[in-house]
Structures are given as C-alpha cells and as structure tokens.
Amino acid sequence: MTAASRAWAWLRHRALPIYAALAVAYMLIPIAVIAVFSFGATPNDKLTFTLDDGFTLDYWRTMFDLPELNEALFTSLKLAAFSTVISTAIGTAMAIALVRHRFLGRRAANLLIVIPMATPEVVIGASLLSMFIYYTFALGFATLLIAHVMFSISFVVVVVRSRLIGFDRNLEEAAADLGASPLATFRLVTLPLLAPGILAAAMLAFALSIDDFVISNFNSGTTVTFPLYVYGVSLRGVPVQVNALATLLFLVAVIAVALVIVQQRRAERMAAVRPEPVVA
Amino acid sequence: MSRRQRLVPYWLLGPGLLWLLLFFVVPMYFMGELALRSGSLTTGFTFTWEWANFPDSLSGHTEQIVRSFFYAGTATLLALAIGYPLAYAIAFRAGRFKLLLLFAVIAPFFTTYLIRTIAWKTILSDDSPLVGVLQALALVPEDGRVLATPAAVIAGLTYNFLPFMILPLYANLERLDMRLIEAAKDLYASSRTAFLKVTLPLTMPGIVAGVLLTFIPAFGDYINAQLLGGTGQAMVGNVIQSLYLNQRDYPEAAALSFLMMALILVVVSVYIRFAGTGAFMGDEDERERV
Numbered sequence: 108m109t110a111a112s113r114a115w116a117w118l119r120h121r122a123l124p125i126y127a128a129l130a131v132a133y134m135l136i137p138i139a140v141i142a143v144f145s146f147g148a149t150p151n152d153k154l155t156f157t158l159d160d161g162f163t164l165d166y167w168r169t170m171f172d173l174p175e176l177n178e179a180l181f182t183s184l185k186l187a188a189f190s191t192v193i194s195t196a197i198g199t200a201m202a203i204a205l206v207r208h209r210f211l212g213r214r215a216a217n218l219l220i221v222i223p224m225a226t227p228e229v230v231i232g233a234s235l236l237s238m239f240i241y242y243t244f245a246l247g248f249a250t251l252l253i254a255h256v257m258f259s260i261s262f263v264v265v266v267v268r269s270r271l272i273g274f275d276r277n278l279e280e281a282a283a284d285l286g287a288s289p290l291a292t293f294r295l296v297t298l299p300l301l302a303p304g305i306l307a308a309a310m311l312a313f314a315l316s317i318d319d320f321v322i323s324n325f326n327s328g329t330t331v332t333f334p335l336y337v338y339g340v341s342l343r344g345v346p347v348q349v350n351a352l353a354t355l356l357f358l359v360a361v362i363a364v365a366l367v368i369v370q371q372r373r374a375e376r377m378a379a380v381r382p383e384p385v386v387a
Numbered sequence: 388m389s390r391r392q393r394l395v396p397y398w399l400l401g402p403g404l405l406w407l408l409l410f411f412v413v414p415m416y417f418m419g420e421l422a423l424r425s426g427s428l429t430t431g432f433t434f435t436w437e438w439a440n441f442p443d444s445l446s447g448h449t450e451q452i453v454r455s456f457f458y459a460g461t462a463t464l465l466a467l468a469i470g471y472p473l474a475y476a477i478a479f480r481a482g483r484f485k486l487l488l489l490f491a492v493i494a495p496f497f498t499t500y501l502i503r504t505i506a507w508k509t510i511l512s513d514d515s516p517l518v519g520v521l522q523a524l525a526l527v528p529e530d531g532r533v534l535a536t537p538a539a540v541i542a543g544l545t546y547n548f549l550p551f552m553i554l555p556l557y558a559n560l561e562r563l564d565m566r567l568i569e570a571a572k573d574l575y576a577s578s579r580t581a582f583l584k585v586t587l588p589l590t591m592p593g594i595v596a597g598v599l600l601t602f603i604p605a606f607g608d609y610i611n612a613q614l615l616g617g618t619g620q621a622m623v624g625n626v627i628q629s630l631y632l633n634q635r636d637y638p639e640a641a642a643l644s645f646l647m648m649a650l651i652l653v654v655v656s657v658y659i660r661f662a663g664t665g666a667f668m669g670d671e672d673e674r675e676r677v
Contacts, residue, residue, distance in 0.1 A: 127476035130469050131491045134549065137506035138498055144509070197403040204399035216400055218659070223411050225599065225655045226648065227607020229624045233631055233644040234414035237421045240637065257410040260403050318499050320610065325631065337501045341614065345505055353502045360497035361490075368486070 138357065145350035166347040170355070173348055179336035180352070186248065186332060187316035190255035195309040197256070198263025199301075205264070206271040224261045231258060232325030239326065246328030254322050259312040266311055270304025303371040310363060317356075415648065422642035428635045437638065444642040448626050455622040458537065458612075459605035462544035466552040466601050467594065469545070474556035474593075478563070492553050495546075504543055504614050511539050511615065535617030543611035551600040559593025592662055599658060603651055623647060 146162050171177055205216065223231065235254055239246060278300065282292040320334035327335055337349055422440050424432040445452065477488045495503055510517055511533045521527040533539050563586065571581040609624030623643065630640030 123472060123476050123480060127473045127480075127488070130473040131488060133469070133546070134491060134495055137503045137510065137546070138494060140506045140510055141498060141502060144506075197406060200399040201403040204396040208396035208399075210393070210396045213396075216404060219404060219407050219412070221659070222652070222655065223407065225603055226411075226651060227604055227624070229607040229609065229627050230644050230648045230651075231411070233627055233640065234418040234648075235410065236631060237418040237637070237641055238410075238414040240421070241417045253410050257406060260406060264403070314496060318496075320499075320501050324628070334499055334501050337499065337505070341501070341505055345502075349502065353498050356499070357494075357497045361494075364490075364497075 141350050142354045142357075145347060145354050147347070166351045167355075170348050170351045173346060175331070176333075176336060176346070176348065176352070179331045179333045182248070182330060183317050183333035186251055186255060187313045189252055190259055190316040191309050191312045193252075194256045194259035194263050194312045195305060198260045198308060198312075199267050199305055201260070202264045202267035202271055206268055206274075220261045220264050223258060224265075228258075228319075228321035232322040235322070236325045246326055247330045250326045250328070251323055251330060251332070254326050255316045255319065258319070258322060259315050262311050262315060263308040266308035267301070267304050270301060270307075274300065303367065307367055307371075310367065314360065415645075418641045418645050418648075421637050422645050424638045426638075432638055440638050440642040441646060444639045445646065447639070448623065448643065451621050451623050451626050454620070455606050455624070458541055458544060458620075458622060459602050459608075461541050462548065462605050463552075463598055463602045465541070465545045466549045467598065470549055470552035470556055470597065471594070474553050474560050477553075477557055478560040479565075489557070492550055492557075495550060500547065501610065501614075504547065504610055507539075507543050507546065508534065508614050511542070534615060535620070537616070537620055539615040540612050540620050540622075543615045544605045544608060547608070547611065548601045548605050551604065552597040555596040555600060556590065556593045559590045559596075563589055595658065595662065599654070603654075606651075607647065 145166055146164065201216075201220070204210075205213065205220075232254070235250070235257075236246075238244075239250055244250065279292050279296050282296045283289070287295065317333065319332075320338060323332050323335055324338070331339070337345065340346065340349070420434065421432070422444075423434060423437050425435045425437040425440075426432040473492075477485060477492070481488050509515065512518070513532055513534065518527065518533050521533065522531065527533060567585050567589070568581050571585045572578075576584065606622075607624050609622055609628050612620050612622045612625050627640050627644050627647075630636045630643070
C-alpha cells in the first residue's frame with residue numbers, strides 16, 4: 108500500500124469525526140470569542156479586534172458599574188421571572204390536558220400550540236403591535252410580559268408533554284389503591300415525578316424571555332431589556348462589560364443545565380426501581 | 388364519565404388557549420385590519436378596504452423578498468450540509484461523548500442571540516485574523532471585505548439557526564433501527580447504497596422538520612442582515628421592522644407581514660397534513676394526521 112493510499116484510507120475512516128469536530132468548533136467559536144474578549148484590554152473600552160494591550164480583569168470587576176446596563180438587566184430578570192412563572196403554570200396545565208385526556212377540539216388545540224412556534228418572530232411582534240396600536244395601549248412592561256408569556260407557552264407545553272408521555276401511571280394507581288385522594292396523589296406522586304420536566308420547561312421559558320430581542324423591540328415602548336440595551340449600544344460600540352456579563356450568564360446557564368441533567372438522571376433511576384417479578 | 392370530569396381538560400387548557408387566542412390569533416386579525424387602511428402618519432390611518440396595499444407591499448420590495456428567499460434558502464442548505472453529518476456522528480459515533488456533544492450543539496442558546504451575532508461581526512471584521520487567512524488563500528480579494536457582504540449575512544443565518552436543524556435530525560437519526568442498515572449490507576449494498584436507499588429515506592421526516600425550523604426563522608430574520616450586512620443586504624424582516632418602527636407606514640408594513648404569515652401558514656399546514664404535529668412537538672404520538 109502506498110503512503111498516499113494509506114493516508115486516503117486514514118482520512119476516509121476519520122472523515123466523519125473530523126467533520127463533526129469542525130462543526131462543533133464552528134458552533135463554539137463565537138462563545139469563545141465573547142469569553143476571551145471579556146479579558147482583553149482595549150484602548151477605548153469598546154470591542155475591537157485586538158488583544159495586544161494585554162490581559163485584564165477590569166471588565167469583570169466593573170461588570171455592574173454601568174447604570175443603564177444594570178437597569179436593563181434588572182428589567183430583563185424581572186420580566187423573565189414573571190413570564191416564566193405564568194407560562195410554566197399555564198403550559199403545564201395544557202400539557203396535562205393534552206396527554207391525559209381525549210376530548211373534542213384536541214387537534215385544534217395542538218395546532219394552536221404548534222403554529223406560534225413556526226411563526227417568524229417579526230410577524231408575532233408586528234401583529235401584537237398592530238393590536239396595541241388599535242387599542243392605543245401604552246407599550247411597556249405589561250405589553251412585554253403579554254408577549255413573552257405568549258411565545259413561551261408553546262415551548263413549555265412541548266417540554267412538559269415529552270416528560271408526561273414517558274410517565275408510569277401505575278405509580279398513581281398504586282397511590283390511589285393505598286387510599287390517597289386524587290389531590291394527594293397529584294401532590295405527592297405526579298408532581299414530584301413531573302418536577303424535572305417542569306423545571307426544564309421553566310428554564311427554557313426563562314432563557315427564551317431573557318434572550319428575546321425581535322418581539323420585544325416591537326412592543327417595548329421606552330422600556331429597555333438587556334438585549335434591547337445591547338442593540339442600542341451596538342450602533343456606537345458595545346462596552347466590554349457586556350462580554351463579561353454574557354460570559355457570566357453563559358456559565359450560570361451551563362451549570363444550571365448540568366445540575367438539571369444530573370437530577371433528572373437520578374429521578375429516572377429512582378423511577379426505574381420496580382419490584383422484581385416473582386418467578387414461580 | 389361525569390359532566391364534571393368531562394370538563395376537566397377544558398379547565399386545564401382554558402387559560403393557555405385563551406392567552407394564545409387573545410395574543411396570537413386576535414393580533415393577526417388586527418394586523419389584517421391595519422393592512423386594509425389608507426392614509427398617512429400625519430392624517431391618521433382610516434379603514435378603507437385598501438386591498439391595493441397587498442400587491443403594493445410586494446411590488447415595492449421584490450428585491451428584499453427575493454433576497455430573503457435566497458439568503459434563507461442558502462443558509463438552510465448549508466445548515467443541512469453541516470448539521471446532517473454532525474447529527475449522524477452524535478447519534479452513532481459519539482459513544483460516551485454523546486451528551487457533551489449535544490451540549491455543544493445547544494451551547495449557543497446560553498448566550499444572547501444579539502451578542503453572538505455581534506461576536507460574528509467582530510470575527511468577520513476587516514482587521515480580523517480570519518479575514519487575513521481568507522485573503523491569503525485568495526478566497527477573498529486582497530483588499531476585499533467579508534463584513535457587509537451577502538456571505539457574511541448567510542454565514543450569520545447559518546450559524547444562528549443551525550441548532551434548529553441539528554436537533555430534529557438528531558432526534559430522527561437516534562430512532563433509526565440500525566438492523567435495517569445491517570440488513571442492507573448483508574444483501575451486498577455498499578455503504579453508499581445503504582445510506583442512499585435506507586438511511587436517507589428513513590431520516591427524511593427529520594430533514595423536512597429541520598429545513599422548516601431553519602428556513603422559517605431565517606426567512607423572517609433581520610438581525611443578521613442588519614449587523615453583518617451592508618446597505619445592499621436588507622431582507623423582508625428589515626423592511627417590516629423599519630416600516631413599523633421607523634417610518635411608521637403601518638398599513639404597508641402590516642400587509643407585508645400578513646403575507647409572510649400567510650405564506651408560512653400554507654407551508655406549515657401542508658407539512659402538518661403529511662407529517663402531523665409530531666415533529667414540532669418532538670414526539671411520535673401526534674403522527675395522526677390533522
């Protein structure tokens with residue numbers, strides 16, 4: 108075998124992993140850039156493509172020193188918290204109805220949940236604004252909350268649903284057999300088993316809300332959320348503190364998701380413990 | 388079943404359906420209503436059944452509409468080309484790295500969309516090392532730019548919507564019965580034939596779902612065109628955004644936005660007719676056709 112054909116064989120065998128590694132790198136490059144740049148000293152405190160001026164922790168130290176940024180971040184966190192609580196409660200109830208019950212209008216309900224997910228954000232934002240214009244409704248925190256709950260609901264339903272479908276209903280029957288009332292069964296058996304799904308849905312709703320720019324841009328009035336702030340300053344030059352903050356948020360999200368995965372695996376192991384079948 | 392029990396699902400669904408009706412369906416009606424008005428910002432807009440707004444909104448922005456199809460279409464094909472092998476590798480070759488790789492795929496979601504796109508702006512900026520390499524390879528002319536070109540916008544769209552392509556593909560590939568491929572090979576199919584005749588047709592639902600979930604948001608996007616494109620790269624989303632928020636020409640903006648919604652409803656309902664709502668809901672339970 109010649110060297111060339113050996114190299115070719117090696118490449119053929121490794122082509123897929125190499126390609127996959129490159130694709131993963133492509134997905135992670137911007138995140139790395141954001142993180143690296145949060146440590147880069149730049150002459151004018153705005154993002155430029157140099158790290159020549161050395162390594163600094165200044166922007167991590169002064170992360171919360173920009174009043175406008177703080178205010179926007181606080182608005183975003185408040186908005187995301189409210190939106191998460193409302194959409195998770197509403198969406199979980201819908202998921203339970205869709206999985207546990209067969210009723211008239213089920214397909215229509217499914218459609219109404221699916222279509223918003225397939226609608227471009229620009230259309231959702233524009234249509235809501237059209238309605239608010241018609242009623243001369245003042246744009247601000249309330250309209251943002253309405254919009255955020257609206258686009259989060261569908262995603263909550265999808266996540267909780269997938270958890271419910273794999274649910275072992277024998278556990279609930281066992282509780283009922285042991286004399287638990289339907290409410291007690293729900294509280295003591297259903298809810299704890301469903302909790303990881305609800306938690307995952309809530310995290311997704313929170314992430315969607317805190318990240319949303321397009322729909323918020325249409326319906327915010329003078330209220331400024333974190334993405335709206337970033338957009339506003341992006342025309343002049345983004346303060347490097349934004350990079351530090353984005354990196355911090357990224358780390359918090361990664362840790363939160365990792366914890367949920369660990370917790371979910373533990374819950375699955377617990378749910379998997381069944382009495383051994385008696386062999387005659 | 389008692390009457391009370393029969394009403395349970397409606398009580399559970401009620402608040403959510405009401406919210407979606409009031410703040411998703413009803414706004415579409417008001418957008419349609421706004422699209423049929425005429426007038427100007429100073430005189431106010433009055434409802435006059437101004438049907439001409441619809442053809443006018445199209446003919447006035449043919450360039451941006453054609454561009455949106457081209458950019459979003461190219462980005463979707465690129466995402467498929469990048470995403471399919473990656474999803475395949477994660478599903479079958481990743482071993483114990485599977486969870487880590489899936490994590491990498493969704494990692495972009497943990498940073499703000501806007502900040503990610505601004506990061507791309509930095510990566511593609513004129514003094515960036517990447518552009519230097521591209522110039523050295525003569526892929527970009529010596530004094531050429533990457534930022535503010537169609538390529539930059541398409542790269543941004545591909546990047547930002549890639550997870551929407553990978554996740555349905557992965558979900559589909561994951562369920563693929565490997566015995567079918569083994570059977571094909573036992574019957575003397577080459578790897579290539581087995582892929583083309585078995586794997587590809589069986590993963591078609593994932594491909595279609597991924598293509599829709601990538602193309603639709605990419606088609607309506609305006610952030611990438613705004614931050615990474617120049618003056619000649621505006622898409623439909625930019626037009627709608629600017630007509631609504633800057634020029635305040637509401638009827639024309641509403642007409643254009645309404646037509647975009649109509650187009651997407653047609654595409655999605657055709658898709659749901661064939662595949663059910665399952666692919667969007669992420670499970671097989673809803674394979675029943677709507």
